[in-house]
Amino acid sequence: MKYKGKAHKFGDNINTDDIIPAKYLNIHDAVELGKFCMEHVDKNFAKKVKKGDIIVGGKNFGCGSSREHAPIAIKGCGVSCVIAETFARIFYRNAINIGLPVVTSSEAAKGVKEGNAVEVDTHKGVIKNISKKKEYKTEAYPPFLEKIIKKGGLLNAIKR
Amino acid sequence: MGYTITEKILRAHITKKSINPGDFINAKVDFCLGNDITAPIAINEFRRTGAKKVFDKTRIALIPDHFTPAKDLRSANQAKMLCEFAKEHKIEHYYEVGRMGVEHALLPELGLVLPGNLVVGADSHTCTYGALGCFSTGVGSTDLAAAFIKGECWFKVPETIKFVYHGKLKKWVSGKDLILYTIGQIGVDGALNKAMEFTGEAIKALPMDDRFSICNMAIEAGGKNGIIEPDKATVSYVNAAIRKNKPKRKGFKLYKSDKDANYADVKEFDASKIEPQVSFPHLPSNAKPVTKAKNINIDQVVIGSCTNGRISDLEIAAKILKGRKAKQGVRLIIIPATQAIYLEAVKLGFAKTFIDAGGVFSTPSCGPCLGGHLGILAEGERAIATTNRNFVGRMGHPKSEVYLASPAVAAASAIRGRIAHPKEVV
Numbered sequence: 001m002k003y004k005g006k007a008h009k010f011g012d013n014i015n016t017d018d019i020i021p022a023k024y025l026n027i028h029d030a031v032e033l034g035k036f037c038m039e040h041v042d043k044n045f046a047k048k049v050k051k052g053d054i055i056v057g058g059k060n061f062g063c064g065s066s067r068e069h070a071p072i073a074i075k076g077c078g079v080s081c082v083i084a085e086t087f088a089r090i091f092y093r094n095a096i097n098i099g100l101p102v103v104t105s106s107e108a109a110k111g112v113k114e115g116n117a118v119e120v121d122t123h124k125g126v127i128k129n130i131s132k133k134k135e136y137k138t139e140a141y142p143p144f145l146e147k148i149i150k151k152g153g154l155l156n157a158i159k160r
Numbered sequence: 161m162g163y164t165i166t167e168k169i170l171r172a173h174i175t176k177k178s179i180n181p182g183d184f185i186n187a188k189v190d191f192c193l194g195n196d197i198t199a200p201i202a203i204n205e206f207r208r209t210g211a212k213k214v215f216d217k218t219r220i221a222l223i224p225d226h227f228t229p230a231k232d233l234r235s236a237n238q239a240k241m242l243c244e245f246a247k248e249h250k251i252e253h254y255y256e257v258g259r260m261g262v263e264h265a266l267l268p269e270l271g272l273v274l275p276g277n278l279v280v281g282a283d284s285h286t287c288t289y290g291a292l293g294c295f296s297t298g299v300g301s302t303d304l305a306a307a308f309i310k311g312e313c314w315f316k317v318p319e320t321i322k323f324v325y326h327g328k329l330k331k332w333v334s335g336k337d338l339i340l341y342t343i344g345q346i347g348v349d350g351a352l353n354k355a356m357e358f359t360g361e362a363i364k365a366l367p368m369d370d371r372f373s374i375c376n377m378a379i380e381a382g383g384k385n386g387i388i389e390p391d392k393a394t395v396s397y398v399n400a401a402i403r404k405n406k407p408k409r410k411g412f413k414l415y416k417s418d419k420d421a422n423y424a425d426v427k428e429f430d431a432s433k434i435e436p437q438v439s440f441p442h443l444p445s446n447a448k449p450v451t452k453a454k455n456i457n458i459d460q461v462v463i464g465s466c467t468n469g470r471i472s473d474l475e476i477a478a479k480i481l482k483g484r485k486a487k488q489g490v491r492l493i494i495i496p497a498t499q500a501i502y503l504e505a506v507k508l509g510f511a512k513t514f515i516d517a518g519g520v521f522s523t524p525s526c527g528p529c530l531g532g533h534l535g536i537l538a539e540g541e542r543a544i545a546t547t548n549r550n551f552v553g554r555m556g557h558p559k560s561e562v563y564l565a566s567p568a569v570a571a572a573s574a575i576r577g578r579i580a581h582p583k584e585v586v
Contacts, residue, residue: 013348013443017551022530025197026227026234028204040553060349060382064549065530066284068201068300089353089384090284093314094300144184144314154302155209158310 001149003081003101004119004130005052007112010041012058016091019062019070033069034076046077054120056112057084062091071095071102081120083127083138085109096145097154103127108136122149162418164320165387166355169295169415173278181319181424189219190277190294190409192307193253195263196224198282200241201301206308214249215311218408221253221272222246223263226526231533252408261498261524264288264376264466269498271401275390276413280304280313285466285548287378291371292398293390293414298379318384319424320355320417325362327432332582334476335370336468336546336566338362339377340437344447346427352382354424357417362431363388368397369472376467377548380444390414438544438579439564442552450569453579460491460543461574462555463567464522465529468546469497471504473567478510480571480582481517487577492519493535495527519574531555537562544573 018041020033027033038045055074061084062070071094074082081101095102101122108127112118117130125140141149151157163171163179171179173187194202199222206214214220222242227235239257246254253272260266264285267273275293279286284298299313307313323342343350356378363371371388378386388394395414402410435449463469463477474496486492494514496502502524505511514521528535529547537543537556543563545555550562563579572582 015549015551017530017549017554021553022532025530025532026232026238028201028238040558060352063348063382064284064551066198066282066286066298066300068198068282068302072201086349086352088349088382090298090300090379093303097300097302097306142184148314154306154314155205155309158306159209 001101001123002119002121003054005054005080006050007054007056007114007116007118008045008049009114010055010057013060013063014041014057015064016062016067016070017064020067020073025067025069028069030072030076033073037073037077049077049079051078052080053078054118055079055082056109057082058109059085061087063088066090068094068098071098071100075100083108083120096148099149099153103138105136105138108138111136161422162420164355164357164417164421165293165389165415166295166318166320166357166385169276169278170315170317179317181317183317184314185317186312186314187278189280189307189311189313191219191273191279192304193221193223193263193267193281194304195226195283196228196235196239196242197226198301198304200238202282202304202308203241203245205302205305209309211309214308217250218252220251220308221267222251223255223260223266224257225260225262226530227532228260228525229257229523259499262466262469262526265470265497265501268292268372269401269500270405271398271407274398274412275394276415280307284379285376287383287386288372288376288466290375290378290385290387291368293388293394295385297385318353318355320357321351322357322359322423322426324426324428325360325431326428327362327430329362329431332436332568333434334566334568335366335373337434337437338431339374340439340444340447340564341434343377343381343445344437346381348380348443348445349382353384356381356383356386358386358388364391367472368393369470372470373467377444380548389416436566436569436581438569439550441550441561441563444550444564450579450581456579457542457577458490458544458573458579459541460493460535460537461570462493462528462535462543462545462547463570464495464497465526465547466497467548468567469495469501471501473546474501474505474510477567477571478513480568480586482513484517484575484585486518486574490574490577491535492517492574493522493528494519495522495534496524498524528555544570544579546570
């Protein structure tokens with residue numbers, strides 16, 4: 001799969017309270033949650049983000065709580081893919097489980113700047129920075145996870 | 161090559177005989193849980209698949225503890241979803257307001273999570289139960305839905321980091337201080353995706369409540385699970401819980417790491433040198449000795465949560481607050497983690513001590529820990545809390561601040577109106 005959009009840069013340790021503050025956890029609709037995505041870090045994020053855009057984070061992206069509302073809010077506001085140097089483990093599995101592609105690349109996390117046009121090819125494991133005409137490598141998903149992603153999420157994968 | 165306790169427990173829950181860090185496995189789940197924030201999404205997902213039955217109605221707990229007693233209409237609707245799902249599927253371990261407690265204090269207290277078990281919970285602090293010598297980890301709502309259906313969960317087998325604490329703890333130093341110190345040393349991603357095995361003389365001397373606090377915050381260092389080898393203290397805690405609450409599942413198994421087990425890293429600390437800790441905003445890893453927190457005035461003190469809402473936490477707070485008052489202008493909020501702890505605190509006179517000190521003694525809830533209710537911070541306000549996270553806006557306004565500490569430091573700070581070492585007031 002390929003995902004193409006404008007990059008929105010964030011720093012290290014973006015936690016789940018940053019992604020979706022707990023006061024909104026009495027909501028579970030994706031589009032509604034998306035309206036408050038990243039509110040504590042960038043008040044205008046949900047307004048300026050366009051469908052297909054890509055979040056680029058630093059180290060330990062998604063640390064903190066197990067709230068699936070975090071990847072749901074990111075997906076809900078239109079983001080197509082998240083690139084980070086590293087991901088916190090529960091966020092990573094939640095994203096995979098709901099079918100939000102997340103890829104690790106320290107080169108891309110450092111090289112991509114705010115507003116760059118970026119294309120992520122999860123099958124080839126390549127991230128293209130179209131604006132800067134550069135390419136970064138990312139790991140291909142292990143077969144176990146690829147199966148979940150191909151089926152469109154964990155529950156589709158376990159359904160007989 | 162031998163196995164770590166984490167690897168042994170995971171191996172006992174799969175069909176394959178061998179296990180290696182990095183392997184992807186589908187493991188059998190002994191027990192799973194969700195709360196009023198995470199379970200509604202799991203329930204919707206469960207229904208969406210067309211599943212008709214849960215894998216085992218005796219191995220699921222649904223605990224409305226985060227925004228309850230319902231703080232608003234939307235929260236009430238979410239809690240109602242748990243209640244209805246529990247009725248529909250005859251879920252044995254559904255705990256309504258009045259019987260519920262903060263999940264990670266309640267389940268061990270009821271003897272529902274046991275040594276050697278594999279437990280998953282749609283809550284990041286599910287790693288708490290590792291203090292019992294089980295493999296226990298936080299997952300998401302979709303994982304929980306899958307566990308409801310199949311009684312299984314996927315994992316990547318983690319490498320283990322061993323943390324060894326030598327020596328005897330100083331007075332006023334608790335399990336909370338050890339874990340804050342440790343996170344301060346390794347950082348919030350210092351154990352990313354790893355098992356954190358806590359051991360050494362200082363750990364072996366700790367009561368169970370302190371061990372729960374330590375394993376509870378493994379996630380704050382990015383850990384997959386925190387774990388402590390079970391010993392006499394574990395067995396006597398578990399046996400007492402089983403005697404009192406008579407759970408159906410009573411069998412448990414004690415695992416220990418092999419001498420030749422493989423560790424990704426071994427970190428050794430001289431625990432006798434560790435001071436009471438305070439984690440400054442806005443990361444749990446900003447831990448410093450409390451003596452470095454000079455002239456930090458506070459507006460609110462919170463003592464409670466899945467980290468430090470147990471009876472011994474309330475006991476030490478009561479000991480410090482007895483015959484003293486919280487400083488004028490400081491809101492002191494004390495939240496026992498379960499109804500049994502609440503009742504015990506009333507019996508032992510702690511509740512009176514807290515109220516005499518000018519504090520509130522609330523019904524169990526996660527409440528202010530995640531900025532839910534029962535103590536939200538206004539713009540510019542500052543709290544010291546025995547909770548587990550101090551991220552931006554965690555307890556309220558994005559321009560408020562949370563300092564993390566032990567119940568002893570929190571209680572002393574309430575009296576002084578600024579962050580204080582317990583020895584200043586006792």
